[in-house]
Amino acid sequence: MTERRRPAGAHRVVFHSDMNAFYASVEQADRPELRGRPLVVGGHEELRHGIVLAKSAEAKAAGVKTGEALWEARAKCPGLVVVTPRYGLYQKYSLLARRIYYQYTDLVEPFGLDEAWLDLTGSLRLVGAGALETAAEISERMKAELGCTVSIGISWNKIFAKFGSDYRKPDAITAITPENYRDLVWSAPAGELLYVGRATRKKLHSSGIDTIGDIARASPELLQRRLGKMGGVLRAFARGEDETPVKPYDAARNEVDHTIKSYGNGLTAPHDIATPEDAKALIYLLSESVAQRLREGRVRASTIAIGVRSADDLVSYSRQTTLARATNVTGRIARTAWELLEANEPLDETRPLRGLHVRASGLEPMDAPQQLELALDPRLHMLEDLDETIDDLRRRFGNTCVQRGAELLDESLLDLDIKRDNVIHPVGYF
Numbered sequence: 001m002t003e004r005r006r007p008a009g010a011h012r013v014v015f016h017s018d019m020n021a022f023y024a025s026v027e028q029a030d031r032p033e034l035r036g037r038p039l040v041v042g043g044h045e046e047l048r049h050g051i052v053l054a055k056s057a058e059a060k061a062a063g064v065k066t067g068e069a070l071w072e073a074r075a076k077c078p079g080l081v082v083v084t085p086r087y088g089l090y091q092k093y094s095l096l097a098r099r100i101y102y103q104y105t106d107l108v109e110p111f112g113l114d115e116a117w118l119d120l121t122g123s124l125r126l127v128g129a130g131a132l133e134t135a136a137e138i139s140e141r142m143k144a145e146l147g148c149t150v151s152i153g154i155s156w157n158k159i160f161a162k163f164g165s166d167y168r169k170p171d172a173i174t175a176i177t178p179e180n181y182r183d184l185v186w187s188a189p190a191g192e193l194l195y196v197g198r199a200t201r202k203k204l205h206s207s208g209i210d211t212i213g214d215i216a217r218a219s220p221e222l223l224q225r226r227l228g229k230m231g232g233v234l235r236a237f238a239r240g241e242d243e244t245p246v247k248p249y250d251a252a253r254n255e256v257d258h259t260i261k262s263y264g265n266g267l268t269a270p271h272d273i274a275t276p277e278d279a280k281a282l283i284y285l286l287s288e289s290v291a292q293r294l295r296e297g298r299v300r301a302s303t304i305a306i307g308v309r310s311a312d313d314l315v316s317y318s319r320q321t322t323l324a325r326a327t328n329v330t331g332r333i334a335r336t337a338w339e340l341l342e343a344n345e346p347l348d349e350t351r352p353l354r355g356l357h358v359r360a361s362g363l364e365p366m367d368a369p370q371q372l373e374l375a376l377d378p379r380l381h382m383l384e385d386l387d388e389t390i391d392d393l394r395r396r397f398g399n400t401c402v403q404r405g406a407e408l409l410d411e412s413l414l415d416l417d418i419k420r421d422n423v424i425h426p427v428g429y430f
C-alpha cells in the first residue's frame with residue numbers, strides 16, 4: 001500500500017467553534033419566553049425604516065433575511081418578535097463561551113465575538129480523550145450553560161477547522177481529516193476558503209479556478225501571476241498546509257502581528273439602505289467589530305476608510321481619512337466613518353446604498369509613543385481607557401461583567417450577525 005504523504009503539521013488538533021445565530025440566540029437564552037419564537041434583532045422600533053440586523057433560526061425558516069426592512073420581515077413572518085440590540089449582553093456571552101474553552105486549553109484565539117480557534121493538541125494528549133468526544137462535550141456545555149448551539153470544525157490546521165465549522169450547522173461537529181479533506185473541502189466553491197473574498201474569487205474564476213480543489217491543484221506559477229504572493233499562500237491553505245499557530249490573546253504581551261495590515265468589515269444588504277438612520281446603524285455595528293479586533297490585536301489604526309456600493313451596483317468607491325492620532329476606540333472610528341459617508345453621499349432615496357464597508361489601516365502597536373498634544377487630550381484617553389477597561393473586566397469577570405451604559409456609547413449598542421454574507425476577517429492578511 002502506498003502511503004500518501006501526510007500534510008505538514010498533521011499531528012495538530014485544532015477546533016474552530018462558531019456560535020450559531022449568535023445575537024438572536026443570546027436574546028433567546030437571556031429571555032426564555034422568547035425561545036422557539038421567530039425573533040430578529042433590529043433597529044429601533046420607532047424608526048420607520050429599521051432593518052433586520054440578525055435573525056433566529058425560526059425567523060430564518062420563515063424567510064426573513066438580514067438587512068431587509070423590519071416591515072418586510074413582519075409581512076413574511078406574522079408574530080415576529082423584534083428586539084433592540086444589546087451589545088453588552090453579546091459581549092458577556094462571548095466571554096462566558098471563552099471561559100468554557102479555557103477549561104480545555106489555554107490556546108484560545110478569538111475570531112470576533114462568536115468564533116474562536118482552540119488548539120487541543122497538548123491537552124488531548126494529557127487528558128487522553130478523543131477530539132470528537134471533547135468537541136461533543138464542549139457543544140453540550142455551551143447548550144446547557146449558555147443556551148447557545150455551536151458548530152465545531154476539527155482539523156489539523158486553522159483553515160480547515162474553520163471550513164469544518166461552516167460545513168454543517170447549526171449544532172454540528174465536522175472533522176476534516178487527512179483522509180477526507182479531498183472529498184469534503186476540495187469540492188467546495190473557492191469562496192468558501194477563508195480569505196478568498198469577492199475580488200479574489202473573480203480573478204480565480206477568470207482563470208477557470210472555481211473550487212478549492214482547483215486552487216490546490218493549480219500551478220504555483222499561475223496563482224502567483226493572478227494573485228501575487230497571496231496566490232501561493234491560498235494554494236498552501238487549500239492543500240491543508242497552513243501551519244499558523246492558534247495564537248492566544250494575551251493583553252499583557254502586547255504582541256503585534258505584522259502580517260495583518262488592516263481590519264475591515266462590510267455588509268451587503270439584500271435591500272436598499274436609504275435613510276441616514278439605517279446607514280448610521282450599520283456604520284456603528286461595523287465599526288464596533290473592527291474596533292474590537294484592533295483591541296484584540298493590541299493595535300491602533302490611523303487610517304479609517306469606508307467602501308460604498310450603490311443599489312444599482314454601478315457605483316462603487318472608497319474614501320479614507322487619516323486621523324491625527326491612531327485609535328481603537330469604537331465611537332471614534334464610527335464617527336470618522338460616518339463623517340466620510342455623510343460628506344460623500346446624499347443619503348436619501350435618490351441613490352440608495354446596498355453595501356457598506358468600514359476598514360481601519362495604518363496599524364501601530366498600542367505601546368507606540370504618542371504625540372504630546374494628543375497624549376494630553378483627556379477626553380480621548382478617557383474613551384480609550386473606557387473601551388480597554390470594559391474589555392479587560394469582561395475578559396476577567398465575564399459573569400459579572402459590565403454593560404456599556406446607553407448614556408456612554410449609545411450608538412454602539414448595535415450589532416449584527418452578518419457572517420454568512422460577510423466573513424469578518426482581517427483584510428490585507430498577506
Ligand SMILES: [Mg+2]
Pocket residue numbers: 018019020021022114115419
Ligand atoms: Mg456564528
